[in-house]
Amino acid sequence: MTVYTEHTGLSLDFDEVRERVLTRLTLFLEAKRDDAACRGLSPEIPETLRDFVTAGGKRLRPMLCSAGWRAAGGTGLPDTVIDVAAALELYQAFALIHDDVIDDSATRRSRPSVHRSIADRYPRARNARRFGEAAAILIGDMALMWSTELLTGAALPPGRRSAVCSLVDQMREEMHYGQYLDLFTCLNPLDDHGAPLTVIRYKTARYTVERPLQLGALLAGADSDLLDRLSRFALPVGDAFQLRDDLLGLFGNSATTGKPVFDDLREGKRTVLLALAAQRADTAGLALLEKHVGDPRLSEQDALRVLEVIEGTGAPAMVENMIADRTAEALAVLDTSPLPPSAAADLRHLAALLVERES
Template sequence: MSEPDFDADLPAHVNAALADFLRDASEAIGHTEPTFRPATEALSDFVLGGGKRLRPTFAWWSWRGAGGDPAGDHAEGVLRVVASLELIQACALIHDDVLDSSDSRRGSPTVHVAFAGTHAESGWLGSPDSFGLAAAVLIGDLALAWADDMFAEAPLPAPVLRAARPAWRAMRTEVLAGQYLDVHTQATGDASVEAALRIDRLKTAAYTVQRPLHLGAALAGAGPGLIDPLMAFGRDLGVAFQLRDDMLGVFGDPSVTGKPAGDDLREGKRTLLLALGLRFAAEQEREQEHKAITAAVGNPGLTRADVDTVRQALTDVGAVAEVERRIDELTDAALTTLRGIELAEPAATRLTELTAVATQRKY
């Protein structure tokens, strides 16, 4: 039997590794407590039901660029480690949907909404919403616990896993800190540009790009001479990626984003786009635009017409153009850094391609 070509179709191999792990982990607890099966099935469906697999892809190509051999003895173990990033992503998304009171993701009901529906349809005692929220929190916690299991059980020598631990630990803490900073900013109403950028750097840049790059390079035995510039590349690219996501949150097509148009506005997310919109409207003394943006943020009853009004206001005051300018500037800076890093091919080419994928317009 020929060796698998992990480079050729990495997402498919990541999906296969996740499916194998989730099947085994679900069967073990399912035999012990059958009542828990709907929870493990919901997690498996969530993880395997979509996603771009960006985090495993960044980690894999960082490992390859640092000298990792896709046909070597460590390749399968590295694949399992990078695939485990998707379980941390599942935890973050499931909990994010609870924190943001989101009704849908990827065109389907969010986990807490689905479990609330099961409660209501079954006629169980208590509040369906409370049950749904509790189930989602526990399923998100399960994803985080299983991420650690998948990482720790990867078939790699102990020194290799030990070298990757600092990146793993930092990433888990940073994503939770970023989530807290996000809800704290919404609660305090901090609409400053500085607050928005702090969230972008901590919640997205570090967790989505920087730490996966760090993880992959560490698995290959790289030191600070390679890891530090990769982190710098990841910082600029990660912020650009979040700014593009912010634009999609307001201007995106629901068929692309998987969420209703304007959901970021309804959820009250204090993005750079909105921070700049409010700042520019105030500086230009455009009271109507300032009022439209302010009224939209955190308004769950926002209509499609309201969203269109906010889109026009953000465009008219120059916030959209400024965010696009920053995306271009950050992307250029990231590519400049990447070109200065000595990476084995085809990793340098693939990371360049990933930069375009992560920052391209999709609306």
């Protein structure tokens, strides 16, 4: 793939997008902290969320939302777009905080996850682990509520307010159905790849790529034809993004991904990659996968044997091919779409960022 060579003539300064979204979130959460302090309430919720959003994150959704704005002919980067982008980012914080409780992940963005860090902070609690989880559930809930507040407080174009809010409702619902389905995949046989594909579609392709892009476009007044075109670009890119994520989860460098190596294996995360490997493994290989995948105490030695089996089935190469096919499909949509050239360049840049990344 050579998409990276085409990144000249971008319309957006993506560093500016990331910085403005972070500034917006920081100001919002610091105002919440000051307000809590004024009322004698604990500043821990807004401070935890501020630390969470400043600790990192790729700001994919804000970048896609801004690119959607430009794709639909929007000019500049008005505060409304940044507000909506910031709402998406805070929604993502909510989703990750709850997801980490559900998976009992120890680490997020190279730091202790919210529930673990609160458990460490209050050793006096009768059951510090459950205490941390309870606090993280509530902090996540507040992030979701504040994300709504950021959105409804944005100066949305009056004639499009209802369409924008509906699209956000839809995005949240899709993502959540994906999360729920994801939870249940662990009850399926290892070689089932239908459910992981549906999870990818709902949890990642729609939520991470399609909807943020369409939201930005809708703010600029996109018609349904343009929204459809953006969707035909976004869904294959989104699928490819998650397939890349699954590869990185097993074979990536934990120093760049910020996630501990073997976490996905120990958690038993069901992916297309794993399903393909299970389908193609011989009896001994399948038995090894069934024994070790999802074992929270999986040793490094056994994890390396699992990776060897997966490699041996050729599944990683198949997934690389799937990524390449989907990326090509997405880029072809751009070639035939009447977009402003610099906006198309933005989308090509983002496609590369999503599918060629190493973290």
